[in-house]
Amino acid sequence: SLAAQGYKEIVVTGIEIASWGKDLKNGKTLIDALEAVAVGARSARIHLGSLEPTVVTDTFVARLKKLNVCPHFHLSMQSGCDATLSRMRRKYTTAEFFAVMERLRAAFPGCALTTDLITGFPGETEEEFSRTLAFIEKCAFAQMHVFPYSIRPGTKAADMPSQIEKSEKAARAARAAHIAERMQREYLTSCVGKTLEVIFETESDGESRGHAENYTEVAVLGDMPHGVVRKVKITGVRGEMLVGTAL
Numbered sequence: 606s607l608a609a610q611g612y613k614e615i616v617v618t619g620i621e622i623a624s625w626g627k628d629l630k631n632g633k634t635l636i637d638a639l640e641a642v643a644v645g646a647r648s649a650r651i652h653l654g655s656l657e658p659t660v661v662t663d664t665f666v667a668r669l670k671k672l673n674v675c676p677h678f679h680l681s682m683q684s685g686c687d688a689t690l691s692r693m694r695r696k697y698t699t700a701e702f703f704a705v706m707e708r709l710r711a712a713f714p715g716c717a718l719t720t721d722l723i724t725g726f727p728g729e730t731e732e733e734f735s736r737t738l739a740f741i742e743k744c745a746f747a748q749m750h751v752f753p754y755s756i757r758p759g760t761k762a763a764d765m766p767s768q769i770e771k772s773e774k775a776a777r778a779a780r781a782a783h784i785a786e787r788m789q790r791e792y793l794t795s796c797v798g799k800t801l802e803v804i805f806e807t808e809s810d811g812e813s814r815g816h817a818e819n820y821t822e823v824a825v826l827g828d829m830p831h832g833v834v835r836k837v838k839i840t841g842v843r844g845e846m847l848v849g850t851a852l
Contacts, residue, residue, distance in 0.1 A: 622654050723754050748785070800852065802834050
């Protein structure tokens with residue numbers, strides 16, 4: 606197995622991992638695949654790629670909780686306004702999205718919830734964007750990737766009326782990014798005092814760096830062996846990373 610070969614983390618990734626099993630026509634879904642991975646790599650932690658919110662049901666979370674899954678979940682959001690989501694043809698509402706976040710936070714206390722946001726989608730009014738800003742504040746993401754909408758020739762969105770000016774899309778992205786930076790700082794600060802399990806990957810300038818189970822980058826003084834899980838007491842925040850002491 607991969608764990609027997611020394612791998613400490615297995616990343617399950619893809620364009621849309623929630624679609625796993627749909628072509629098999631045997632009733633198997635993503636959670637079945639994750640359970641199989643867990644059996645084959647019992648000592649390795651499992652890190653999930655981007656998740657479609659609609660797959661994160663009560664049953665999915667209940668089964669997921671039994672696995673050695675990293676408490677970092679990237680949920681595809683795109684907008685925090687129902688009207689915009691409808692034009693995007695997303696399959697969920699903001700209320701359903703928030704319920705998914707609450708479900709994960711209840712099962713994985715302190716987990717890092719991250720997302721993507723597109724600003725300036727065709728037809729997005731200032732009122733709709735204001736709703737999005739209010740919603741992301743409510744969600745309190747650990748990290749958020751913000752992108753201004755860009756026209757992709759051949760897509761339905763490219764032919765939609767009420768295209769937003771490039772300068773306005775950029776301005777909205779900057780406003781959302783400002784909130785994202787604050788939310789990230791708040792999440793990192795909430796990690797101070799905790800003990801996290803870190804897999805170290807690099808070293809420079811007398812310190813080693815790696816990623817904790819919540820996918821935050823962590824730095825400690827000294828040379829740590831690569832690929833080994835070490836417990837680290839988090840003592841502070843430096844920029845976008847945590848600093849701590851290896852135990």
